[in-house]
Amino acid sequence: MEHLQLFESYIDPKLLEILKEKDLLIIKKIVNELDDIAKHDFLYDKLFNYYLNLGEIPYGTANASDGDPYEWLNKRLGLDFKYLKSSD
Numbered sequence: 001m002e003h004l005q006l007f008e009s010y011i012d013p014k015l016l017e018i019l020k021e022k023d024l025l026i027i028k029k030i031v032n033e034l035d036d037i038a039k040h041d042f043l044y045d046k047l048f049n050y051y052l053n054l055g056e057i058p059y060g061t062a063n064a065s066d067g068d069p070y071e072w073l074n075k076r077l078g079l080d081f082k083y084l085k086s087s088d
Contacts, residue, residue: 010083018046028084030077037077038070047073 011019019027023043029035037044048069051057056076061067078085 011080015050018050024084027077027081030074031081031084032086036070037073044070044073047077051076 023046026035026040026043030037037047048057048062051073052062057069057072058067061069061072
């Protein structure tokens, strides 16, 4: 959890409560387009429910009627965790 504490000023404390260090490593790969949230069901479920409870995911995307929730979540992670993006 040491690395997560470094990002307390960047991420919502409620999100920090549900993330583990291994989750942050996966998110880093997703943000750098080396992985996809669709490959990590457990992390997807945690993050989907977090953003859904905040009311952030559009209704049509949440129920996949007019948007892809996986695509939405990949993009949202890129915004919320942009500080994890490599500068290579």
